[in-house]
Amino acid sequence: LNVDDFTIIFAVNQLENLSMKLTILGCNGALPAHGRFPTCQILDLGAEMMMIDCGEGSQIQMQKFAVRSSRVDHVFISHMHGDHYFGLIGWLNTQALMQREKVLHLYCPEILKQIIEIQLLERLSFEIQYHFLLPNEKMVLMDTEKYKVLAFPVDHSIETHGFLFEVKREKRILKKEKVQEYEIPKYYYRNITLGKDYETKDGEIISYEVLSDPPKPNLKYAYCADTAFNENLIPYVTGVDILFHEATYTKENVDKAIARKHSTAEQAALIAQKAGVKQLLIGHYSSKYKTTDAHEAEAKTVFENTIAVYDGFSIEVK
Amino acid sequence: LNVDDFTIIFAVNQLENLSMKLTILGCNGALPAHGRFPTCQILDLGAEMMMIDCGEGSQIQMQKFAVRSSRVDHVFISHMHGDHYFGLIGWLNTQALMQREKVLHLYCPEILKQIIEIQLLERLSFEIQYHFLLPNEKMVLMDTEKYKVLAFPVDHSIETHGFLFEVKREKRILKKEKVQEYEIPKYYYRNITLGKDYETKDGEIISYEVLSDPPKPNLKYAYCADTAFNENLIPYVTGVDILFHEATYTKENVDKAIARKHSTAEQAALIAQKAGVKQLLIGHYSSKYKTTDAHEAEAKTVFENTIAVYDGFSIEVK
Numbered sequence: 141l142n143v144d145d146f147t148i149i150f151a152v153n154q155l156e157n158l159s160m161k162l163t164i165l166g167c168n169g170a171l172p173a174h175g176r177f178p179t180c181q182i183l184d185l186g187a188e189m190m191m192i193d194c195g196e197g198s199q200i201q202m203q204k205f206a207v208r209s210s211r212v213d214h215v216f217i218s219h220m221h222g223d224h225y226f227g228l229i230g231w232l233n234t235q236a237l238m239q240r241e242k243v244l245h246l247y248c249p250e251i252l253k254q255i256i257e258i259q260l261l262e263r264l265s266f267e268i269q270y271h272f273l274l275p276n277e278k279m280v281l282m283d284t285e286k287y288k289v290l291a292f293p294v295d296h297s298i299e300t301h302g303f304l305f306e307v308k309r310e311k312r313i314l315k316k317e318k319v320q321e322y323e324i325p326k327y328y329y330r331n332i333t334l335g336k337d338y339e340t341k342d343g344e345i346i347s348y349e350v351l352s353d354p355p356k357p358n359l360k361y362a363y364c365a366d367t368a369f370n371e372n373l374i375p376y377v378t379g380v381d382i383l384f385h386e387a388t389y390t391k392e393n394v395d396k397a398i399a400r401k402h403s404t405a406e407q408a409a410l411i412a413q414k415a416g417v418k419q420l421l422i423g424h425y426s427s428k429y430k431t432t433d434a435h436e437a438e439a440k441t442v443f444e445n446t447i448a449v450y451d452g453f454s455i456e457v458k
Numbered sequence: 459l460n461v462d463d464f465t466i467i468f469a470v471n472q473l474e475n476l477s478m479k480l481t482i483l484g485c486n487g488a489l490p491a492h493g494r495f496p497t498c499q500i501l502d503l504g505a506e507m508m509m510i511d512c513g514e515g516s517q518i519q520m521q522k523f524a525v526r527s528s529r530v531d532h533v534f535i536s537h538m539h540g541d542h543y544f545g546l547i548g549w550l551n552t553q554a555l556m557q558r559e560k561v562l563h564l565y566c567p568e569i570l571k572q573i574i575e576i577q578l579l580e581r582l583s584f585e586i587q588y589h590f591l592l593p594n595e596k597m598v599l600m601d602t603e604k605y606k607v608l609a610f611p612v613d614h615s616i617e618t619h620g621f622l623f624e625v626k627r628e629k630r631i632l633k634k635e636k637v638q639e640y641e642i643p644k645y646y647y648r649n650i651t652l653g654k655d656y657e658t659k660d661g662e663i664i665s666y667e668v669l670s671d672p673p674k675p676n677l678k679y680a681y682c683a684d685t686a687f688n689e690n691l692i693p694y695v696t697g698v699d700i701l702f703h704e705a706t707y708t709k710e711n712v713d714k715a716i717a718r719k720h721s722t723a724e725q726a727a728l729i730a731q732k733a734g735v736k737q738l739l740i741g742h743y744s745s746k747y748k749t750t751d752a753h754e755a756e757a758k759t760v761f762e763n764t765i766a767v768y769d770g771f772s773i774e775v776k
Contacts, residue, residue: 172517229540230540234489
């Protein structure tokens with residue numbers, strides 16, 4: 141076992157403790173305005189790329205920001221307002237024209253199936269597996285060795301779900317010095333990361349706790365699609381690495397926010413603060429705002445670590 | 459009757475002999491590419507603004523190119539390939555959010571009604587009057603005092619119609635010197651433009667032909683949506699002021715054009731030449747072409763008065 145072997149093994153180990161990269165393709169609210177596109181986000185988990193909502197023109201934004209969207213196998217649609225799904229049909233059509241063959245998993249309200257099938261059924265070169273979001277339900281949408289995705293109800297004018305994405309980091313981290321010191325054979329490394337002890341030829345038991353550090357906590361990204369300020373959301377987003385919370389308005393328009401079941405920047409920041417998240421992103425701006433500096437400033441008075449996102453914004457969590 | 463009166467009257471007369479202004483909002487083919495949006499055109503006839511096809515992102519282009527699309531009361535959808543209609547749902551949704559009340563006339567294949575109603579029926583603030591295009595039929599879609607619109611079948615892989623827009627110029631043009639010379643009263647000017655003689659107090663009949671010039675020919679714009687090269691189109695587009703004919707490919711890809719029922723730039727120019735049009739516009743480029751200079755050069759070898767259009771291109775005919 142030489143240094144190169146170690147490099148490879150630790151690289152693999154690191155790879156298995158995946159990262160998350162979020163890219164905002166559209167950050168605006170119901171009406172496209174001021175060059176800002178409607179909602180679409182890409183969450184790149186390395187082995188999987190997820191799409192969250194798909195407003196009109198999202199495929200054009202994917203080209204602009206060099207997102208290889210053919211990698212997307214899972215699409216999550218929060219609710220049936222057009223600024224969150226009108227771009228899906230065009231993207232699906234393009235995937236078909238590019239002769240996609242991979243199954244696409246679509247997590248969405250049930251009505252979307254009809255809308256797609258009436259337009260594309262005969263033209264699709266690939267299968268869509270639908271997973272319907274049930275009104276008002278908290279649901280586990282995916283739970284694999286590497287990822288977990290939850291849907292949870294938020295508080296909007298129609299049935300709407302938020303999503304919580306978790307990158308599992310269940311494997312322990314090998315201690316380079318210790319595995320060398322105890323001359324653990326290479327083939328056994330994976331067992332140690334899974335929490336198994338090692339028995340030497342002499343029958344001595346070396347605890348996995350000696351040979352490895354505990355796993356890092358899961359990476360978490362929570363997306364709170366269109367929603368009013370509602371503290372019921374807090375349990376779902378507590379402690380996440382990144383929280384996206386809509387902030388359609390600034391606080392002088394709090395009446396509009398309440399009436400239309402949207403939030404102000406201050407309200408988004410309050411949720412972030414109470415949920416103890418690490419980073420807050422705000423977006424889904426009303427077309428009445430030419431710039432979004434005021435949203436960011438307002439949120440920061442409550443929760444400093446806030447960014448008002450823009451189309452093309454990108455952030456990575458490791 | 460002073461000089462100012464004359465200015466006003468002749469201005470009105472000119473106004474009634476309307477102009478046409480065409481603006482291209484999207485000029486690309488099936489896949490948006492190289493910053494080019496899918497098909498959408500706006501034909502401004504002064505009193506009426508028409509929309510021809512509405513690919514994804516058209517409402518974003520309307521903002522970019524300052525088209526006041528709330529003026530549009532008539533939308534013409536040539537066929538049910540997504541690059542010609544996926545943007546309609548978003549534009550309709552925006553019209554509803556802006557609380558449009560005016561009736562919208564939609565000339566389209568019948569299936570589009572279902573696609574719209576399943577998504578927007580309860581949300582629309584205005585009525586849509588559907589006028590279905592019948593497969594393979596030549597149809598008069600509008601015939602008012604000022605305009606006439608025809609649909610005619612073209613030759614594509616699914617049922618597709620082209621459209622012919624005519625601005626009627628049926629009124630004769632007053633001869634300024636003659637109406638002054640014969641002291642025709644102002645109230646009678648309109649009658650003369652409609653072809654009525656004038657009788658003086660002394661019973662003398664002055665022919666309208668003395669007092670006015672014949673009307674100018676109608677202004678005509680023909681839109682040949684996706685189509686293969688087919689000489690059956692020629693009768694519909696003969697002598698038009700502007701012909702838009704698709705030119706998805708350049709001639710080295712004529713095999714693809716034939717197989718997919720599209721045209722090359724050279725073929726578009728041949729139609730223009732044989733139909734004796736005044737101006738040819740080409741577009742609907744395949745995403746394989748980064749630039750469209752080759753399309754224009756190729757067409758010009760056959761028909762000199764050709765322009766390869768681009769998003770934001772505008773042309774006026776008076």
